[in-house]
Amino acid sequence: MWETLESEGLDALVIHGRGQVAHYGNITHLTGHIPANKGLFVVVARGRAPEVIASTAQAARYVLMDQSLAPGVVVRAPGNGPKATLYKEIAAATGPGTVGLAASDKNGLPHKDHGGILAALEPGAEVSDAFGILESLRRQPERTKTQQLRRSMARAEGAMEAAAHQLGSDGTEAAVAGAIAQYLRSHGSVFDIIHVAANEFHGQPPGDRPILDGDLVTVFIETAAADGHWVELGALFAVGNVPTQRLILAGQAVKALDGAASHLHGGHPASAVAEFLTGQGRHAIGFGHCLGLDEIPLPVTNDSAWTLLDGEAIALHPSPLGEDGQEAAGVANTYLVGEAGGLPLSDYPKTVRRISRSHPLPPKKEP
Incomplete structure (x- = not known):
């Protein structure tokens, strides 16, 4: 996975998926967890384990209860403060550098999510469309x-x-x-x-x-x-x-x-x-x-x-x-x-x- 990020010139990858056919595979590939229908974000930064960013504490507990969750995967959710949002948690997990956004299909992220993530990232962060990166990994025979x-x-x-x-x-x-x-x-x-x-x-x-x-x-x-x-x-x-x-x-x-x-x-x-x-x-x-x-x-x-x-x-x-x-x-x-x-x-x-x-x-x- 790290080699893929480096070859694409990315410091972090933000992946979105949901519990529907042709939309869950990328997140399951990284974490072992099949997301719920409402969707889920996962952040992979260089040198760090995948982080599941759940929208609520209850959603985070649901992920942690999944016995299929891969060892070492971090699960986090926004805090209770007024400034603590899902998008800020995603930005904190990505850190500085170039960020790839990987939607679950070629239509891209929902407009609200795309705008929210861009607004929360550090000033000057470079963002690119990373759809298709994980699909190439999932094709490999095992x-x-x-x-x-x-x-x-x-x-x-x-x-x-x-x-x-x-x-x-x-x-x-x-x-x-x-x-x-x-x-x-x-x-x-x-x-x-x-x-x-x-x-x-x-x-x-x-x-x-x-x-x-x-x-x-x-x-x-x-x-x-x-x-x-x-x-x-x-x-x-x-x-x-x-x-x-x-x-x-x-x-x-x-x-x-x-x-x-x-x-x-x-x-x-x-x-x-x-x-x-x-x-x-x-x-x-x-x-x-x-x-x-x-x-x-x-x-x-x-x-x-x-x-x-x-x-x-x-x-x-x-x-x-x-x-x-x-x-x-x-x-x-x-x-x-x-x-x-x-x-x-x-x-x-x-x-x-x-x-x-x-x-x-x-x-x-x-x-």
């Missing part, structure tokens, strides 16, 4: 991170089995999503996103549409437990007698995922993955992105200027559109970038799973 990702994937696979069981009976997209959510939460998921879509997957939330015989159902699960490690898994289920055209679309999705994964080589441009998928036809949603400890805001697009790192984690989720432009099927998996292409964390999306529904025969009428 054995512990890989183990935690595999645990998250095992939970996602279990939730897929819960979905398959629910699909075997009459119900709606929402009912299937409910079975998935119940499994995830009972197995430690803290953050999760669930999509269940019959025939027309466009990234929409599950609805009240009944799952019918002949449906091709996309089930897309994203999950992280208290350690914050995020995985994505998507699979296709053919319910009953599915028309040939839908099965062809399912095969295209599986083939696109396997082909894209073969382009996940360290040192290669991420745009090469997107170019392959673009060549497979139109898709309903984006192609994928970095992940690991939380989602990382580096999408896989034709314009991506970033390079894949050996061992980093990438989620891919092709979603080819049918000939009518309305029906779409999606699959997804999480990979580790390797010499021979992406190493999948699950084998679940490799096949289309058949779901047969057995309905009991009506009782015979008495003569």
Whole structure:
């Protein structure tokens, strides 16, 4: 971390995050703590341990109660005096010198926070936008991170089995999503996103549409437990007698995922993955992105200027559109970038799973 500050010419870094997907990873990377929804600041100055700056004493106690808090992390809150403010505490923790402000997304800090911090810093302090600095650190491969990702994937696979069981009976997209959510939460998921879509997957939330015989159902699960490690898994289920055209679309999705994964080589441009998928036809949603400890805001697009790192984690989720432009099927998996292409964390999306529904025969009428 200190080398990163020096290479960027910074004496201190002020990081903001909140307890939402794609917004908590930087703070969790530094402290082990997942911030609350209202947000939290962390200051890292050269040669010193990270300091959590909570907005109130109660918020500070909440952080200190977290058993995941890394050893040595300092937690402080504003005092009770009239001049003691959150921004003054942040300024005191940064000290003199050049300060980088790292928001949790490219939109920057909220206007009030940005102005408050600038006003509280010492006169003459130089301030720069430091968004993206910690994301590069979070991309680095680590054995512990890989183990935690595999645990998250095992939970996602279990939730897929819960979905398959629910699909075997009459119900709606929402009912299937409910079975998935119940499994995830009972197995430690803290953050999760669930999509269940019959025939027309466009990234929409599950609805009240009944799952019918002949449906091709996309089930897309994203999950992280208290350690914050995020995985994505998507699979296709053919319910009953599915028309040939839908099965062809399912095969295209599986083939696109396997082909894209073969382009996940360290040192290669991420745009090469997107170019392959673009060549497979139109898709309903984006192609994928970095992940690991939380989602990382580096999408896989034709314009991506970033390079894949050996061992980093990438989620891919092709979603080819049918000939009518309305029906779409999606699959997804999480990979580790390797010499021979992406190493999948699950084998679940490799096949289309058949779901047969057995309905009991009506009782015979008495003569």
